[in-house]
Amino acid sequence: MPVKLFDGNSAAVESIRLARPGVIAAYPITPQSGIAEHLADEVADGRIRAEYVRVESEHTAMSVAVGAQLTGVRVATATASVGLALMHEVCGVAAGCRVPIVMPVVNRSLVAPWSLWCDHSDTMAERDTGWLQFYCATVQEVLDLTLSAYRIAEHEDVLTPAMVCLDGFFLSHSMQRVDTPPDEDAWDFVKPYVRRNMYLDPKDVMFINALCPTFEHTEMKYQQMVGFGNAARVAKDVFAEFEQRFGRKLHTVESYRLEDAEVAVVTIGSMSGAAKYVVNQLRDRGIRAGMLRICMFRPFPADEIREALKNVKVIGVVDRSSGLGAAQGPVCSEVKAACYGGTTKIFSFIGGIAGRDISDISFRRIFGELLEVKDGKRDSCTCWFDTREDAMDIREVEVPC
Amino acid sequence: MLTYKVQPKGAVSPGMNTCQGCMIDVIFRNALDVLGDDTVLVIPPGCAAQFSGCGPEASVTVPGIQGNLENSAALATGIVNGFKHQGNEHTHVVVIAGDGGTVDIGLQSLSGAMERNENILYICYDNEAYMNTGIQGSSSTPLAASTTTTPAGKPVNSKDLIQIVMAHHVPYAATASVANIPDLRRKVEKARDIRGCRVLHIMSPCPTGWGYSPAKTVEVAREAINSGAWVLLEYENGKITLGKRPSDLGNVERYFSLQKRFRNAGEEAVRSAGEHIRERYAWLEKMSRL
Numbered sequence: 001m002p003v004k005l006f007d008g009n010s011a012a013v014e015s016i017r018l019a020r021p022g023v024i025a026a027y028p029i030t031p032q033s034g035i036a037e038h039l040a041d042e043v044a045d046g047r048i049r050a051e052y053v054r055v056e057s058e059h060t061a062m063s064v065a066v067g068a069q070l071t072g073v074r075v076a077t078a079t080a081s082v083g084l085a086l087m088h089e090v091c092g093v094a095a096g097c098r099v100p101i102v103m104p105v106v107n108r109s110l111v112a113p114w115s116l117w118c119d120h121s122d123t124m125a126e127r128d129t130g131w132l133q134f135y136c137a138t139v140q141e142v143l144d145l146t147l148s149a150y151r152i153a154e155h156e157d158v159l160t161p162a163m164v165c166l167d168g169f170f171l172s173h174s175m176q177r178v179d180t181p182p183d184e185d186a187w188d189f190v191k192p193y194v195r196r197n198m199y200l201d202p203k204d205v206m207f208i209n210a211l212c213p214t215f216e217h218t219e220m221k222y223q224q225m226v227g228f229g230n231a232a233r234v235a236k237d238v239f240a241e242f243e244q245r246f247g248r249k250l251h252t253v254e255s256y257r258l259e260d261a262e263v264a265v266v267t268i269g270s271m272s273g274a275a276k277y278v279v280n281q282l283r284d285r286g287i288r289a290g291m292l293r294i295c296m297f298r299p300f301p302a303d304e305i306r307e308a309l310k311n312v313k314v315i316g317v318v319d320r321s322s323g324l325g326a327a328q329g330p331v332c333s334e335v336k337a338a339c340y341g342g343t344t345k346i347f348s349f350i351g352g353i354a355g356r357d358i359s360d361i362s363f364r365r366i367f368g369e370l371l372e373v374k375d376g377k378r379d380s381c382t383c384w385f386d387t388r389e390d391a392m393d394i395r396e397v398e399v400p401c
Numbered sequence: 402m403l404t405y406k407v408q409p410k411g412a413v414s415p416g417m418n419t420c421q422g423c424m425i426d427v428i429f430r431n432a433l434d435v436l437g438d439d440t441v442l443v444i445p446p447g448c449a450a451q452f453s454g455c456g457p458e459a460s461v462t463v464p465g466i467q468g469n470l471e472n473s474a475a476l477a478t479g480i481v482n483g484f485k486h487q488g489n490e491h492t493h494v495v496v497i498a499g500d501g502g503t504v505d506i507g508l509q510s511l512s513g514a515m516e517r518n519e520n521i522l523y524i525c526y527d528n529e530a531y532m533n534t535g536i537q538g539s540s541s542t543p544l545a546a547s548t549t550t551t552p553a554g555k556p557v558n559s560k561d562l563i564q565i566v567m568a569h570h571v572p573y574a575a576t577a578s579v580a581n582i583p584d585l586r587r588k589v590e591k592a593r594d595i596r597g598c599r600v601l602h603i604m605s606p607c608p609t610g611w612g613y614s615p616a617k618t619v620e621v622a623r624e625a626i627n628s629g630a631w632v633l634l635e636y637e638n639g640k641i642t643l644g645k646r647p648s649d650l651g652n653v654e655r656y657f658s659l660q661k662r663f664r665n666a667g668e669e670a671v672r673s674a675g676e677h678i679r680e681r682y683a684w685l686e687k688m689s690r691l
Binding site: 022051054056063064066070071073201202204208209210 | 438439440441442443450453454455456457458459460461462463464465466467468469471472475476477478479480482483484485486487492509510512513516517
């Protein structure tokens with residue numbers, strides 16, 4: 001299999017090229033701009049045979065994507081941060097009209113204050129929009145999960161759009177070695193797009209998305225819910241087929257040294273490498289530490305998570321978004337709900353906001369606190385880790401009397 | 402696949418539940434009659450959404466999608482490019498949207514589509530306010546008109562959509578009115594046969610929101626033309642052609658007196674409205690001579 005050197009954005013473009021979209025609509029936003037530019041190059045150079053629509057906003061990008069895919073072609077778009085927030089309204093249309101668009105999202109903090117850097121506040125805000133969500137840990141996974149996402153999203157039992165989330169800069173601008181399938185092998189896996197259920201065709205007339213009365217709206221949502229349920233099964237099948245074809249294992253959740261673990265962290269996205277490194281260090285010292293990485297956040301694999309964590313005594317769930325106003329970060333809320341009724345102690349850790357690195361030092365501190373809980377030396381943890389001690393003093397404005 | 406309960410004459414089902422005296426119905430019937438079956442519609446929320454149907458029932462015999470309020474031109478862009486990629490360059494992709502969805506919240510996506518010269522036909526029926534939500538003022542609401550959000554009369558003039566459209570150098574744009582259906586049909590026909598982004602701006606008086614008897618829609622629309630409050634024009638290949646000169650240019654008293662929305666317009670407002678109409682017409686005349 002050819003090996004190429006890609007950053008996350010280029011890996012996203014490569015997987016889009018391999019899926020042969022017919023229409024591309026993208027609007028540049030840091031750190032996604034490389035995708036919008038690189039897709040334009042691919043079209044200009046004839047490597048992708050598509051109509052490239054130079055849209056004037058992300059709202060239009062998603063609208064063009066919905067309109068085009070409803071005519072029966074695969075579309076491509078990508079975004080980040082406030083661009084995703086601007087798309088929000090139309091993301092709901094894609095989901096509700098069962099248009100299985102696959103969209104790389106380069107994770108970047110939402111304003112305010114302005115930040116160019118990575119956290120998950122953008123995609124976490126979309127977690128109930130009706131999209132599948134996959135979070136990548138490596139550039140290789142950007143390629144593999146995007147290719148797989150087409151198969152999962154477009155499956156006739158799913159018909160639900162998918163976000164493939166890659167951490168801004170940590171993945172989008174990080175050059176890594178990527179095994180890339182030959183075009184024909186990838187095409188044989190992804191397969192041509194087949195329109196299903198709803199489409200626009202003057203020879204087969206239907207009017208899509210008219211006002212839906214109360215006596216049917218609940219049922220339309222129920223159908224979407226069933227689609228999500230099916231996606232969990234289909235994802236497993238697609239990942240198995242992917243491994244058989246390409247030799248790489250993909251996960252809904254990835255367990256790392258959890259078999260006999262007493263303490264563990266639950267991670268999501270690119271922070272997971274640092275977590276594994278620290279787990280290995282702790283294991284070398286005889287400490288029974290482990291990690292669970294959530295790769296598929298929607299549908300939320302609650303059963304698998306509960307099963308994987310059932311014997312762990314103390315767990316720290318690391319959220320890369322603040323979950324303001326909630327009792328804990330959004331990932332932690334879901335993990336707690338999944339594990340409800342068990343004896344495991346679960347603590348929320350929030351950090352890595354707006355590009356702050358979650359390093360091996362961060363994970364050593366987190367594990368340190370979890371171990372102290374296990375040994376009965378403390379009963380709470382420092383939820384906002386790596387936060388400056390002068391947090392309440394910066395930008396403080398003195399009000400003149 | 403549609404199954405017909407009633408086989409309609411033309412593309413619109415009989416018995417539309419638009420208000421009595423509303424002529425959006427007539428715009429739809431005539432536009433779709435001229436455009437034919439090989440058409441896909443994009444309709445945003447608003448009065449025109451009556452034509453996208455409700456639940457499992459459709460109201461038109463052509464396919465379509467009801468989009469969001471602000472993305473009609475963007476959805477149409479996606480549809481036309483999707484067809485193009487599949488070798489279909491014959492299907493007409495047509496937006497029919499109200500003034501709110503066009504001059505207010507939809508202006509950005511329309512501007513983008515016009516700049517890129519997408520091969521779509523954009524029809525704006527203008528009833529000069531958000532009528533479907535209960536007569537709230539839009540940027541198309543004229544000076545002195547009372548709406549539920551401009552109860553004392555709108556203090557500023559309306560946005561000039563057709564000049565905004567012309568500033569995008571589209572291949573074809575025109576204004577039309579429900580007072581002159583043959584002219585409206587001719588313009589739809591002309592727009593149909595031109596490629597690129599085409600825009601039709603059609604005045605459609607609203608008996609409910611403007612406050613006049615449902616029997617008087619054509620009379621009100623005609624008086625708008627006579628006073629110059631609505632100017633018929635065509636813009637083709639950069640050239641503006643004005644319709645017949647308004648017979649009573651700038652004298653809005655009679656036009657205002659037909660409608661309750663201007664009931665509280667004072668002398669100053671009437672004078673100011675008339676002056677604006679005369680100035681705008683003089684400017685358009687000057688442009689048409691270029």
